[in-house]
Amino acid sequence: MIINSATSIYFSPTGTTKKIIDQIIKGMGLEKVNLVDLTLPKIRESVLNEINEDIVLIGVPVYEDKVPEILLEFLNNLKGNNKPVILVCVYGNITDGITLNELYEITENNGFKVIAAGSFIGEHSFSTKKLPVAEGRPNYEDLSRAEIFGAEIVEKLKRINEISDIHIKIPEGKIELMAKVVSKNSARMFTKQPMVDKSICNDCGVCVYFCPMAAINQDTLDINEDKCIRCFACVKRCPKKAREIIYKKKLLVTNVLRFKSRIKRDVKTYL
Structure with missing residues (x-):
């Protein structure tokens, strides 16, 4: 079975998931790729009526041990038509939860055929310079593993007819127990809204553009608290570092993050 093209579907507020997906595609040697960036609200609100490419990649970060809830409607509306699909999740070196299991169920129920899956590491959304959690990941090794994974998928497909x-x-x-007991959008329980420091900000609009919830007012740069999911794209993408991550219950949060992330997690792939 020869693969010449792909549809790449991903949600990547801080860019880590996209890096992994891009490397897998590179390893597959594909040049014709249709990008479907679910980070943009207008894309999530649309319907992908038909997939014309040979294979599909779906990549998501892990939120509260699961697929981000805001993606479920779009993903559940996909029509697989027996297309092969590769599933990818990216997590912050603590746990990938049941994310791949959820993606598997969604895609198989929608008529896709899962041919490979992988769990990769990206910098945790709560990571700061004072409390780095998987800082700098995906690193060179992670990206190399993603590229090799892509090449392995192609070789696997060459050996089969159907x-x-x-x-x-x-x-x-x-x-995890904590994810079971806390309410939805628990990130709000542990972190404050990332306010903008106007003395540093140069009004470039990067935070507005990259906010996956369209939660930032273009004129005032204030954040709509009801929409904010604490992905911290506005913090991590700001060229002037005009926003920062501030923990609530600081002692609890820092101790839990340090304990849970003490072991360096490795890439897991399933072929």
Whole structure:
């Protein structure tokens, strides 16, 4: 089975998931790629009526041990038509939860055929210079593993005639205790809204553009608290560092992050 083109569907507020997806595509040697960037609200609100490319990649970050809730409507409306699909999740070196299991169920139920999956590491959205959590990841090694993963997928497909011949098993994930007991959008419980420092800000509009919830007022740069999901794209993408991450319950949050991230996690792939 030869693959010449792909549809790349991803949600990547801080850019880490996109980096992994791009490297997988590079490893597959594909030049014709249709990009569907779910980071942009207007794309999530649309419907992808038809997928014409040979293969589909879906990449998401892990939020509260799961697929981000804001993506579920779009993903559940996809029509697979027996297309092969690669599933990718990216998490902040603590846990990937049940994200791949959820993606598997969604895509298989929608008529896709899962042929490969991978769990990769990206810098945690709560990471700061004072409390780095998976800082700098995906690093060179992570990106190399993603590229190799892409090449392995192509080699696997060359050896088969029908995708129905492919059967992969993704281990059953689990939801951490804290994720079970806290309410939805729990990131708001542990972090403050990232206010803009007008003495530093140069009104470039980067935070407005990259906010996946369209939660930042273009004129005042104030954030709509009801929309903010604490992805901290506005912090991490700001060229002037005019916003910062400030923890609530600081002692609790810092201790939990340090403890949970003490072990360096490795890439996991399923072929």
